[in-house]
Amino acid sequence: MGIGAGWYEEDFTRYGYSIMKPWQRIKALDEALQIMKDMWSKGEATFEGRYYRVKNALNYPLPIQRPWPKITIGGVGDMMMKVVARHADRWNSSGSVDL
Secondary structure, eight states: OEEEOOOOHHHHHHTTOOOOOHHHHHHHHHHHHHHHHHHHHHSEEEEEOSSOEEEEEEOOSOOSSSSSOOOEEEOOSHHHHHHHHHHOSEEESSSEEEO
8 A cells, every 4th residue: 555645735725625734744644554554454443633533433344464455655754754664564755665
């Protein structure tokens, strides 16, 4: 699964979102990945953060990959590298790197 924090303002405006500051987008990405990993591994997630709140969010059927699908995160910078280290199997800055 490939994901990043987003950077292209037009993508945000086309979907009706205001673009957040880069550090906010990275923190939101970190929260989203926590939720996804719980949903993929447990089939359900409850989470309350600054950007996302879910209660008993379901995900069935579970993915075949265990504990979850391989995660590739694209992005650069110190904050993003912390999210990559915490969640990613691969990092993509301009080419994919297996971790």
